[in-house]
């Protein structure tokens with residue numbers, strides 16, 4: 001059992017939990033994820049780490065409360081315990097001094113973006129960070145990401161803060177201004193990552209995307225997380241989660257991520273009716 005030391009709502013639908021797990025915190029690197037099982041008979045779900053502290057011996061996760069398991073997490077308070085945590089899993093973000101790194105994130109994935117952009121900055125890069133959400137209230141990790149940014153842009157779909165429009169608009173503008181860009185890193189909804197990769201491809205700007213396929217074991221055994229990269233099958237959990245955005249078959253990923261929607265709806269309905 002893993003004790004929750006802090007529980008906080010980032011938005012009405014997003015829970016942030018800091019959990020004591022010294023063995024994971026000691027080894028965790030930016031870009032990796034953990035498998036979380038909230039209760040003994042619960043489901044295992046992959047969640048990216050929003051932070052980790054070897055000194056405090058804690059890892060921090062953020063979850064959008066959309067399904068049964070994330071709603072279970074959403075009810076947890078400091079002092080409660082999570083049944084199981086496995087990790088750190090997946091390959092860490094490849095870090096080096098690229099030069100100008102444009103990182104782009106949206107919605108809940110801004111939680112994952114924070115440790116990655118912090119690591120880019122610590123590796124000596126000039127960090128240009130573009131964050132987006134549907135509206136100002138749904139922006140999260142804004143201050144944290146801004147604190148590790150050389151240049152920082154906010155976008156909202158409704159114009160309530162920053163640029164009125166999409167994160168991709170800002171990227172297009174930077175390219176149109178002939179900004180030197182050595183790497184683009186994108187994490188967020190599949191459609192957003194697809195759009196970003198399509199924008200950078202004609203300019204041959206190296207582009208890394210962090211994928212979110214459905215996972216079961218998270219260790220390369222079940223095949224649930226299959227993704228197609230340059231026509232080859234890869235496993236998101238052990239070969240990723242980060243891949244060359246110009247080689248990802250985003251349409252296949254979109255279709256595969258929809259395959260359990262009916263079952264997810266039944267599980268959520270039962271969970272809500274049991275309350």
Ligand code: FES
Nearest residue numbers: 218220222223237
């Ligand atoms: S989640 Fe099972 S192989 Fe990746």
